[in-house]
Amino acid sequence: MPAYFRRLDATRFAATDAVQGAWNTDEQHIAPALGLLTHALERDRHERQSSPLTMSRISFDILGTLPIDTIDVTTRVIRAGRTIELAEATLHHAGRPASIARAWFAQNHDTAAIAGTNLPGLLAADTMQAWSPSHIWPGRFVTTVDVRRNEVEPGRAQFWMRPRFPLLEGETISPTARMLGLVDIANGITPRVAPAEAYFPNVDLDVHLFRAPESVWIGFDTTVSFGPGGHGLTHSLLHDEHGPIGALLQALTVRPRSTT
Template sequence: MAYFERTGETTFRPTEHVSGAWNTAEQHIAPALGLLAHAVELDHDARRGDLVIGRLSYDILGKLPVEEVEVEVNLTRPGRTIELVEAVLEHRGRPAVLLRAWLMQPNDSPDLQATPLASIPPPEAMPAWSPTTVWPGGFIASVEVRRAQAEPGRAAFWVRTPLPLIRDEQVSQVASTAGLLDIANGMTVRVSPREVAFPNLDLTAHLFTEPRGDWVGFDTSVTFGPSGIGLTTSVLHDAHGPIGTSSQILSIRPLLRS
C-alpha cells in the first residue's frame, strides 16, 4: 500500500492511510504536502534537473476529503541559478493547498559547513511512542514514532513510515520527508485535541541540506498566544544532524462542551 495511487498524468487517488486526525473523513494534509513537492521535482527534472529545493512554503486553504485530487505546476520565476515554482493541489476544481518552492543551484562548500543548531539523540535512544493514543486516522496509524517529551508542547522525536508516498513510483528523499513534516503539530500537544482544536493554516520548511535516511527528526516547540493564534516550530534532522527548520501557524479554537 501507499498514501496515493496515480490515476492519470496529474491526478491521484488517496488511500485509507491518508485519513486525517481532526476528522477521519478528511485527508491528513501531510501526504498531500509530499505529493506537491514530488510534482515540483518532476516538473523541474523534465525541464533541466540541476537545482535542488531550498524552501517549501505551503498554504492550506481548506478541508480536503479522501477523494481524488489533481496537481498543477507552474514556473513563476525562471533563472539560471534559482527558480520559483508554484504548485496547486485541487479537489473537483477547488484549490485546497498552494505551494511556492524556491529551487537553488547547489555548490560545493564542505569547508564552510557549520551550524549552531543542536543535534537531538538518535532514534534508538528514544522510547517508542504511539501517537494513536492522542489522534485517530489512517495517517497517524501508519507512522512509527520515537519521542522524548520534556513537557507538553516541547519534545524531540523521530518519525518514519513503511509506506511509499505514491504506489509504484520513485519519489525523492526530499518529497518523502515533506510528506511527514506536517505531523509536527500533533506530536507534543499542549492540550488535548478533544478540548481545544489547533489546526495549522500553513507550513514553511527551509532545508540547508538534503535529508538522508528513513527517519525524520524534529526538535519541536508549540506556543499558544493570548488571542487564539499559535505557532509550532521545529528544527529538522536526519541521522547526520540538523537539516533545516519548519514552522506552522495555528488557529486555536476551544471546543464547546455539552
Template sequence: MTASQPAYFRQLSATTFVATESTGGAWNPDEQHIAPAIGLLAHLLEQDHVGRGGELRMASLACDILGVLPIGEFTVEVSVIRPGRTIELVEAVLTAGGRVGVRARAWMLQTADTTGLSGTAFPDMPPLDSTPEYPFGTTWNGECVNTVMARRDCLGTGRARSWIRTDTQLIEGVAVSNQARLIGMLDFANGLVPRVNPLEIGFPNIDLNVSFFRAPAGDWLGLDTTVSFGPDSVGLTESVVHDENGPVGTLSQTLTIRA
C-alpha cells in the same frame, strides 16, 4: 503498522491522483491528513524541474492550506513562477471538488561545494535508539497517524524531540526522493507535541513553511519541536528538522486555536 492501503495515493494521470484511506485525517478521519499531500506536491515540483532539465535543489517550500481535502480524486497543476538557471520559483496547486485546497511554492537553488564553510549551531537530537517509543496512533483519530512509527523525548508541555518514519509509499509504485518522502511527514510535527487534549481543543495549522540548508537523507525524520499558544487563539509550532546525520533545516506552522 495498520495502514489499510500500501500507499497514500494512486496516480491516475499526469495531473490526477486519488487519495487512499491511508490519508485519513487526525481532525476528521473522513478528510485527508495534509502531511502526505504536501509530500506529493514536493515530489511533483521536483519531477517537473528535472523533466525540464533542471539541476537545482529545493531549498524551501511554503504551503498555504486553503481548505480541507476530501479522501478521493484531485488534480495538481505545476507552473514556473520565476524561471532561472541558478534560482527558480515554482508552484504546485492542488484542487479537489472544484476548489483549491493547497498552494505550494518552492525555491530551487543552484548548488556548489561549500564543504569548507558548512556548519550549524543547532543542537543535536537524542540518539534514535535511546529515544522511547511513542504511541502516536493512540493520541489521534484517523488512519494516517497509524502509518507512522514514532519515538519521542518529552521535555515538558509543548516541547519534545521526536523521531518518526513510515513504510507507506507516497505514490503507489512510484519512486520518490528522500527529500520529498521526508517532506511528506513534516506536518506531523504539530500533532507530536500537543499542549492540550486535541479531543477538547482544536489547533490545526493553516500553513507549513520549511527551509533546508542541507538536503535530508535516510528513513527517519527528526523534529525538535516547540508549540506556543498566544492569548488570542493564534499559535505557532516551530521545529528544527533533522535526519540521522544531524540538523538540516527549520519548520514553522501557524495554528488557529479553536475550542
C-alpha cells in the same frame, strides 16, 4: 505495500484510506498531500531542465479540507532561471484549490570546506521510547508512522519519525518529498492541550533546508506556543541521522472547543 496515493494520469491521483485524517476521519490528513505537491514540483523541474538545482525552501498554504477522493495537481513556474527558480504547485479537489505550494530551487556549489552549523544535535532514535500518535489521535494516517519520542512537557518534545508506507505507488520519491509528506504531523506529536480541549490545526507549513535529508528517520526538536488571542505556532528544528538539516514553522488557529 500500500501507498498514500495512486497515480491515475499526469495530473490526477487517487487517495487511499491510508491518508485518513486525525481532526476528521472523513477527510485526508494534509501531510501526505504536501509530500505529493513536493514530488510534483521536483518532477516538473527535472522534466523541464537538467541543471542541478536543489529545493532550499518550500511554503504551503492550506486552503481547506480534502475528502479521501481523487485529487488534481498542477504546476507552473513563477520565476525561471538557471541559478535560482521559483515554482508553484496547486492541489485541487473537484475544481476547488485546497493547498498551494511555492518552492525555491537554487544552484548547487561546493561549500564543503565551510559547511557547519551551531544548531544543537538530537539524541538518536534508538535512545527514545516508541510512542503511538493513536494514543490521542484517530484516523489511519497516524498509525502508518513510526515515532520515537522524548517529551519534556506538553508542547515541548524531541522525537524521530519515519513513514511506513510509500508516498506514491510505483514511483521513486526523493528523500525531500518523502520527508515533506510527513512533517505536518509535528503539530500533533506534543500538543499543549488535548485535542478534546481545543482545535489547533495549522493553516500553513514552511520549511527551510540547508541540506537535503539523507535518512528515512527524520528528527524534530519541537516547541508549540499558544498566544492569548487564538493564534499559535509550532516550531521544529529538523534533523536526519547525520545532524541538523533545517527548520519547520506551522501557524496555528487555536479554538477552544467550548466556544465552537
